[in-house]
Amino acid sequence: MDTGADAKPELRLIPKIDALVRHPELKEARAALGEPGVVELARLIAADVRREILAGAPASSLDACAERVRQHYLALATSRMRRVINATGVVLHTNLGRAPLSQEAVEAVTLAARGYEVLEVDVESGKRGGRGGFAERALSSLTGAEAALVVNNNAAAVLLVLAGLARGRGVVVSRGELVEIGGGFRVPEVMQSSGARLIEVGTTNRTRIGDFARALDEHADADVLLRVHPGNFKQIGFVEAADRRELARLAVDRGKLFVEDLGGGALVDLEAHAGLSGEPLARECIRQGAMLVCFSCDKVLGGPQAGAIVGRSSLVDKLRKDPLARALRLGPLPLAALEATLASYLAGDFGAIPVLAMLAMPLAEVEARVMRWCELLRGADVDAVPVHTEGRVGGGTLAEEPLPTVALCLEVPSAAELVRSLRAGEPPVFARVHEERVLFDGRTVLPHEDDDLVRAIIAAVRALRT
Numbered sequence: 001m002d003t004g005a006d007a008k009p010e011l012r013l014i015p016k017i018d019a020l021v022r023h024p025e026l027k028e029a030r031a032a033l034g035e036p037g038v039v040e041l042a043r044l045i046a047a048d049v050r051r052e053i054l055a056g057a058p059a060s061s062l063d064a065c066a067e068r069v070r071q072h073y074l075a076l077a078t079s080r081m082r083r084v085i086n087a088t089g090v091v092l093h094t095n096l097g098r099a100p101l102s103q104e105a106v107e108a109v110t111l112a113a114r115g116y117e118v119l120e121v122d123v124e125s126g127k128r129g130g131r132g133g134f135a136e137r138a139l140s141s142l143t144g145a146e147a148a149l150v151v152n153n154n155a156a157a158v159l160l161v162l163a164g165l166a167r168g169r170g171v172v173v174s175r176g177e178l179v180e181i182g183g184g185f186r187v188p189e190v191m192q193s194s195g196a197r198l199i200e201v202g203t204t205n206r207t208r209i210g211d212f213a214r215a216l217d218e219h220a221d222a223d224v225l226l227r228v229h230p231g232n233f234k235q236i237g238f239v240e241a242a243d244r245r246e247l248a249r250l251a252v253d254r255g256k257l258f259v260e261d262l263g264g265g266a267l268v269d270l271e272a273h274a275g276l277s278g279e280p281l282a283r284e285c286i287r288q289g290a291m292l293v294c295f296s297c298d299k300v301l302g303g304p305q306a307g308a309i310v311g312r313s314s315l316v317d318k319l320r321k322d323p324l325a326r327a328l329r330l331g332p333l334p335l336a337a338l339e340a341t342l343a344s345y346l347a348g349d350f351g352a353i354p355v356l357a358m359l360a361m362p363l364a365e366v367e368a369r370v371m372r373w374c375e376l377l378r379g380a381d382v383d384a385v386p387v388h389t390e391g392r393v394g395g396g397t398l399a400e401e402p403l404p405t406v407a408l409c410l411e412v413p414s415a416a417e418l419v420r421s422l423r424a425g426e427p428p429v430f431a432r433v434h435e436e437r438v439l440f441d442g443r444t445v446l447p448h449e450d451d452d453l454v455r456a457i458i459a460a461v462r463a464l465r466t
């Protein structure tokens with residue numbers, strides 16, 4: 001209850017809203033948010049100050065209040081998505097948005113965003129139709145599966161499969177595959193929220209087909225055998241895992257389902273395309289007998305955030321009708337991007353997909369690019385040299401596979417200070433620190449970003465010199 005200014009004379013000292021809004025320290029905030037936006041922030045701060053005074057705190061000055069508004073504005077501005085330059089050498093950097101889209105995908109998103117589109121309507125009859133038909137047909141054809149369904153991401157795909165096919169039933173998983181993918185995706189927890197019961201078999205390092213067979217003998221409710229591709233780590237040494245073909249045969253013999261969470265979802269052979277071995281192809285999983293395969297569309301596939309479920313049409317149809325499918329459905333903008341990305345695959349135009357282009361870029365080309373950066377920097381009196389190093393595919397793909405690369409190397413008094421300054425620039429640049437040197441990878445910076453990168457490096461180095 002407000003006892004008014006009589007009880008607390010300091011309340012009269014709260015700065016007036018328009019005095020706050022006009023404060024010179026808030027020039028940048030006014031330019032960015034417009035006056036009404038700053039008025040809103042000023043009201044918030046004034047209300048905070050009022051509460052604090054009523055709680056016994058002293059009044060703050062106009063300048064102090066303006067500074068609080070400015071801090072609030074900065075927090076707001078920096079929490080917004082912005083373009084960054086990825087010089088980390090991690091191609092699929094989850095915190096930086098994973099796969100950059102192809103030109104075709106960008107254009108498709110723009111078109112879909114600008115106006116209306118044929119999303120869920122049959123053009124001939126004018127009646128309601130299904131969403132995602134093209135992407136699903138393309139995914140079926142690219143993976144050799146009977147049917148496909150697209151959802152919001154791979155976590156949603158796995159959740160939908162488990163909930164739709166094994167709610168209240170048992171799912172058998174190897175202990176070696178009860179992994180955490182990152183960003184809170186832990187196989188046992190997803191299982192729990194789907195309502196399926198986890199049946200663990202084998203040991204951390206060794207699981208045999210017999211372990212799965214025994215689990216089916218011992219648990220009458222076991223309906224699904226699940227295989228998870230532990231993409232972000234690799235077990236070496238005394239390890240054994242059940243073979244995909246054996247699992248498929250066991251499932252068929254016992255009348256059970258065999259499902260695979262593939263993670264990456266490669267649609268082309270990365271060994272032939274980029275000399276990277278070991279990443280399973282979605283098509284191969286289907287061919288070897290997986291009845292359903294789930295994967296991300298923004299990992300090695302190189303598309304937007306989306307999840308794919310491919311496999312037997314009877315199972316896919318059942319999932320399509322599950323009420324959860326509606327909650328997990330893919331939005332029209334990522335769907336437009338996915339369609340365009342898959343169209344490039346269908347056309348065999350892999351070079352159009354930035355992730356594949358980056359992975360396939362020959363080392364000599366990466367090196368030539370980094371030499372060019374070095375030259376431009378030398379012109380601005382910044383000394384840099386190219387170094388051969390290793391990048392990563394990222395996104396839970398090919399954990400142990402080195403990705404040979406060339407980086408621009410800067411030696412500075414404080415690497416930590418330079419990377420902080422680079423992140424504070426516009427656009428921010430994310431680089432890598434290795435042995436107190438700052439590395440800028442020639443593979444992950446996008447083709448049109450050379451000038452921006454060089455400018456950002458010069459600005460950051462000069463900022464530290466002064």
Ligand SMILES: *Cc1c(COP(=O)(O)O)cnc(C)c1O
Binds near residue numbers: 296
């Ligand atoms: C990345 C990954 C996921 C999660 O996929 P999102 O598309 O990020 O939701 C699930 N399972 C595996 C094996 C993964 O690698």
